[in-house]
Amino acid sequence: MTSRPVIEAYRTVSEDPARAMALPGVAYTDPSVLEAERERVLRAGWLPVARLDQLVNPGDYACTDVAGAPVVALRDGAGTLRVLSAICRHRGMPVVSGEGRTDVLTCPYHLWRYGLDGALLSAPAMRGSEVFNPKDRRLPELRSEAWGGWLWVNADGGAGPLSEQLLTLSDRLAPLAPETMTTVGVIEMESPWNWKVMVENFLESYHHIGPHARSLQLTHPGLGTFEGEGSDAFTVLENPPADPHGHGFVVACVFPIGLMFFTEDEAPVGAWYQMDRLQPDRFRLRIHLLASPALAGLPGFAEGYREQVAAVHSEDIAVCEGVQSGVSSPDYRPGPLSPLERPLWRFHRHLARRMSGQ
Ligand code: FES
Ligand SMILES: [Fe+2]
Structure with missing residues (x-):
């Protein structure tokens, strides 16, 4: 409407x-x-999220939001540039803020840990939950493209290259x-x-x-x-x-x-x-x-x-x-x-x- x-x-x-x-x-x-x-x-x-010179080394990251949704732009351990949703798949805390370098994204709230590809690596004290499956708890990746020295993101995935x-x-x-x-x-x-x-x-x-x-x-x-x-x-x-x-x-x-x-x-x-x-x-x-x-x-x-x-x-x-x-x-x-x-x-x-x- x-x-x-x-x-x-x-x-x-x-x-x-x-x-x-x-x-x-x-x-x-x-x-x-x-x-x-x-x-x-x-x-x-397509929105610019970071300059590539902010993401030179594996683990470099920079945070922003896209239409209100927190995202993190990063270079993963294999050197791949990615833009991930930064919203924790537990209760929604942004898992990272600002910019810096890290091996792992650890949510500051209950310490769920995510790899730089978005996969959930560990979550304390979840064993008794019947609805917890780490495979369902990845940080979603958004479509991204490098141009002009920036990393750009298209959140809905529908834009042309x-x-x-x-x-x-x-x-x-x-x-x-x-x-x-x-x-x-x-x-x-x-x-x-x-x-x-x-x-x-x-x-x-x-x-x-x-x-x-x-x-x-x-x-x-x-x-x-x-x-x-x-x-x-x-x-x-x-x-x-x-x-x-x-x-x-x-x-x-x-x-x-x-x-x-x-x-x-x-x-x-x-x-x-x-x-x-x-x-x-x-x-x-x-x-x-x-x-x-x-x-x-x-x-x-x-x-x-x-x-x-x-x-x-x-x-x-x-x-x-x-x-x-x-x-x-x-x-x-x-x-x-x-x-x-x-x-x-x-x-x-x-x-x-x-x-x-x-
Ligand atoms: S909200 Fe992230 S671990 Fe709880
Ligand atoms: Fe002006």
Whole structure:
């Protein structure tokens, strides 16, 4: 059954980009909309769960959630990358959290132990139970695929192969070699706005003229930006430099939630924005800072780059918070989108199609 807010949330989405409008307020506030997005968009899509450089050695793991369900990405003892449900098959405690390295996943509640392939290895004091069979108690494995230096997960198992959907994005990013980049830091914060406000803010540089007037606007003027490659699976936002001898940067979203940017310098840097613990009006944001190997080892580089990204993001915080308060008001009415916001239209169209079962 599709609730009224779910129907309302995507009613303004047009197939014609010249008629593109912002989304209605319920899209950003209503719990039933998020519930439907979890099922039809987030579980049905490909989501980045970890960088491969977090999972180099056997036993390396990193935790997140997919549409609210805890998962762990890991490299098992044989070197295979896997994404497992992290929900204990006893009474539901997440068996692992954070990131690190381990031989075995031991649930902190009653110490049931699982192998890195998900098999239940032991469970204390279960002998008297007639309904306990260790073979029925595996941690389920979710479908995963490596692309671009990330491990991605498709929770419902129904999506087409990721790399086939991203052929033209792979071509566009090839000169920047994102798969070779190293994680040099993580900026983590609670973000009190809907996850789509974050995606939308990320996918247009029109606002360089506003909150970034004294930073990005000087180097990459907002009104010179445009959508490059795009499909129903992703969009690319091109940001040419103000200085003709300078370097641009490229922003991309692998729908629905795989946000990344890369500079086009000789030694590029980048970042991906990992969003989890989604609620209608908040989520946890982790900005993973990436750099080409030539830069990653330079003394002081990581600290300087972190400050730079944090400073630009702090300019976005005020507008994202402001938008969340505006769209939460009964007086908000969706407005028309600029051609500079074409990637938002493409994002909205992706969502509308998934939400209506296409
Ligand atoms: S909930 Fe995990 S061992 Fe009990
Ligand atoms: Fe911004």
